[in-house]
Amino acid sequence: MSPASSSAARRTGVALAASGAILFSAKAILAKLQYRYGVDSLQVLALRMAFSLPLFAALGVREHGRARARGALPTRRDWGLIVVLGVLGYYLSSLLDFWGLEYVPVSLERLILFLNPTIVLLIGLFAFKRRVAAREWTALAVSYAGVVLVMVENLRVExxxxxxxxxxxxxxxVSYALYLAMSGELIKRLGSLQLVAWAMIVSTAAVLIHYLIARPPSALFGLPWQVYALAAANAVFCTFLPVTFTMAAVGRLGAGTAAQFSVIGPVSLVFxxxxxxxEKITAIQLVGTAVVLGGVWLLSRPGANSVPLPASATDKTSG
Known part of the structure; x- marks a missing residue:
């Protein structure tokens, strides 16, 4: 790629990553509002995925046609990886996240999820034999110290x-960081949008199968209309758009750099x-949030990208 096109791809990736981080964060607010109507995490997740399914199915059909035209259809091995990524990245991660939101305030939830860059860094260390500089170890320590500080304060308050x-x-x-780190190979080969469409369809199937095993289907009907309205908003604005934005950003920036833009999430959700x-805001919570942000800022400096994608990955995702 020429320097100009590489710079343009990076700017686009930054805009997509930032937008995705903001929209992703808002899902916690919508889920908390749904809980006020007597539903639980599994109902919230099932409705969210059911409403988003048509969007990802349409995206999958479009990307399948484009992939056929350029000879980039998934192989049998690719389909196996897609199933693993769909279960790991969106089913398991979302299930644990919504379950956790039943017990913690949204500010702490987003702060813990904000540790994604540090987790991706550790995955790079153990799985990809990446060397970690002393500055990065310091950033890890600072980030986790900040989370512990906020958690202790929330224990006192909540x-x-x-x-x-x-x-x-x-x-x-951890589940979502594994998804980001493992998705690089498929993004390079299939393109980010094709991957995310099929992964989300797999995830939706996993969520609905889980729900049908655990609950009667009738429990999803007859709920207050506000629950369905919030689920629809969650599906479109906090699932479909940010997922596609984030995967496109990973294709342009690399997993580590894209994850660093989650910095916007905990800041916005505190307020x-x-x-x-x-939800209550205390001075200790604000200090802890600032400490975590400082730690991840250290990781965002040049040379801190933990599991980068080859530059050629942007060639297959820019369309």
Missing amino acids: GDHVLLGSALVLGAA LGAWVLG
């Missing part, structure tokens, strides 16, 4: 259930949670 919720959300963060949901 109660012991915060520990369970925090563990669930951390599991969601949105207080404004929309009435």
Whole structure:
């Protein structure tokens, strides 16, 4: 790629990553609002995925046609990886995240998910034998110290259930970081939009199968209309758009750099949670949030990209 086209791809990737981070964050607010109508995490997740399914199916059909034209249809091995990524990245991660939101405020949920860059860095260390500089170890320590500070304060304000919720959300963060790190090969070969369309369809199937095993289908009907309206908004604005934006950003920036733009999420949710949901904000929570942001900022400096994609990956995702 020429320097000009590479620079343009990076600017586009930055805009997509930032937009995706903001929209992703808002899903926690919508889920919390749905919980006020007596539904639980599995119902919220099932409705979200069911409403988003037609969007991803349409995207999948379009991208399948484009892939056929350029000879980039998934192989049998690719389909196996797509199933793994769909279950790992969107089914498991979303299930743990929404479950955790039953126990923790949105500001803490987003702060834990904000550890994605540090988790991707550790995946790069253990799975890809990447060398980690002393500055990056410092950033890791600072980030996790900030999360612990906020968690302890939330334990004082909210109660012991915060520990369970925090563990669930951390599991969601690890699951999604694995998805980001493992998706690079398929993005390079298939393109980001084709991958995300099929992965989300797999994830939706997994969620609905889980729901049908655990609950009667009738439990999804006859709910207050507000639950369905919030689910539809969650599906379009906090699932379909940010997922496609984020995967396109990964294709242009690499997994580590794209993950770093989650910085916008915890900052916005600290105040949105207080404004929309009435959640408490304390000085210690603000200090802890600032500490975590500082740690991830250190990782965002040049040379801190943990699991980068080859530059050629942008060639297959720019369309």
